[in-house]
Amino acid sequence: MNIHEYQAKAILKSFGVPVPQGHVAHSPVEAKEIAKSLPGDVFVLKAQIHAGGRGAGHFVGEPASGGVRIVRSAAEAERVACEMMDRVLVTRQTGPSGRLVRRLYVEAGCAIARELYLSLLIDRATRSLVIVASPDGGMDIEDVAARTPERILRVAVDTGLGLMDYQARNLAVGLGLSGRLIQSFAALVRAACNAFARLDAALIEINPLVVTEGGDLLALDAKMGFDDNALFRHADIEELRDENEEDPREVEASRFGLSYVGLDGTIGCMVNGAGLAMATMDIIHAQGEAPANFLDVGGGATRERVTAAFRILLADPQVEGVLVNIFGGIMRCDLIAQAVIAACGEVGLKMPLVVRLAGTNVEEGQAMLEASGLPVTVAQDLGDAARKIVAAVRARRTV
Structure with missing residues (x-):
């Protein structure tokens, strides 16, 4: 079972993963009010559908549009929300039929210095949790693996021992992080591992994981998928299911x-x-x-x-x-x-x-x-x- 970005971010935040401030909007008016409540003067409106490539996608009949928009005022947030809500968004993952956008995630903007990639998944070959990371965030990881496989970092996590400190530090160094960012990254990936194990997740993907100009780490996007066979243990997670996306x-x-x-x-x-x-x-x-x-x-x-x-x-x-x-x-x-x-x-x-x-x-x-x-x-x-x-x-x- 998959969930929306705003739901994944709320879960990851509860485990200690840093995410930008934001809230989900079900109407253009609500998008405007959320923008008013957020800090700063730059906001991002993100279509909430179960598909990747939203930023590069387009709404039916508008090839130049996209499912991720930057706005600079609450009034603009309302206007752009009108252009996005109740419209069909087509991405490389939806196919030509696209998906109807029923809600938007309105998020505070941030100044990005670097974009990284981070995901956690089950590797059936090693029967273990595997962390996959790359210094090339914001891109399809498949494209990175095909063109520059040496820039894909993988760490297998022992089920009994859990993520070791040296593994987290080695990943951070491999991503080109230094100073206090090494400890910040170690804490973030440890929190993600905890969420993965506690909730019987099948996938956690943060792409991009950004380093801000202020020197902080933020999960700018997030995907989570869960093992259907374990949902009986997580009634609160099962309630997040959106059948409109299936x-x-x-x-x-x-x-x-x-x-x-x-x-x-x-x-x-x-x-x-x-x-x-x-x-x-x-x-x-x-x-x-x-x-x-x-x-x-x-x-x-x-x-x-x-x-x-x-x-x-x-x-x-x-x-x-x-x-x-x-x-x-x-x-x-x-x-x-x-x-x-x-x-x-x-x-x-x-x-x-x-x-x-x-x-x-x-x-x-x-x-x-x-x-x-x-x-x-x-x-x-x-x-x-x-x-x-x-x-x-x-x-x-x-x-």
Whole structure:
């Protein structure tokens, strides 16, 4: 689960990470009042969407606009907020459809001397928290890594020992910091590590982490993501979820405990087991088409969950055909057949459907599908299923 910048900054501030003063605004008038309350005479208005590249983005119909604006008065803050709120912002991460800006973060400006990069994430290879830092902040870290990999610093943090003082100091020196900034950086990264561990975070990214002309460190931007499987321990974090920023298909799937990720293809997939789901997606690609989703209904899914999963697939406008691939171990094939029949009756089946069942009660499940009167194609194995759904989708396109 991801959260907005203003939420991430509030959390990091509570753990001791220094951030500029700012507040979230839900209207242009509120943006003006916040600017009045902030120190200084330079303010920054930032569109709050779950996507990076906001400053380089543009609002639909205005190619010269951007999702991060500098203003120099409260009146200008109100005027610019009018130009940004309730508009669709397009960035390199949103895709051409963009995201609707429903709120702005109004922040006090600061004089920047240097921009650094800092992030914390889980490295699956070392099974540890890893700190990634670079003296080249304010840029895409992927671009920095591609052009100048030597400027990417990495430190693995031992789970039992935590961040060691020498590691924090070495990072600071590697970033070109000196004097009191070394201790300031060590305190900041230690606070970020504490937040990461305490809140079961999956990502903390501060880009840029700036050194001000006054010699202070400030987290000028912040992203935080959390492990969905640990949210039951953090009800206060779960309340920060903004479903407007999520794929509505994924939101609906989460209500039924389904593992769903929307993709760009046209063949909907419903599978039990993550490994089998990945294999199903791969074999669709091998046949020259692309899956519309990753969908794992789980080994012990109920009829209600399976029906919900099928309903999500059929309601997706980009889906041209559906492949159901079930291995009945814990999951019974007759239960899958019941759910497929129920969902088709509820939503209506207007596209090719190929079902491959194997395992527990497979004969009963196949008999139920054949007796249903639905235009269902039964496949004998995974390769047969992929060939049949691809052929059916392509034939439908030519009609």
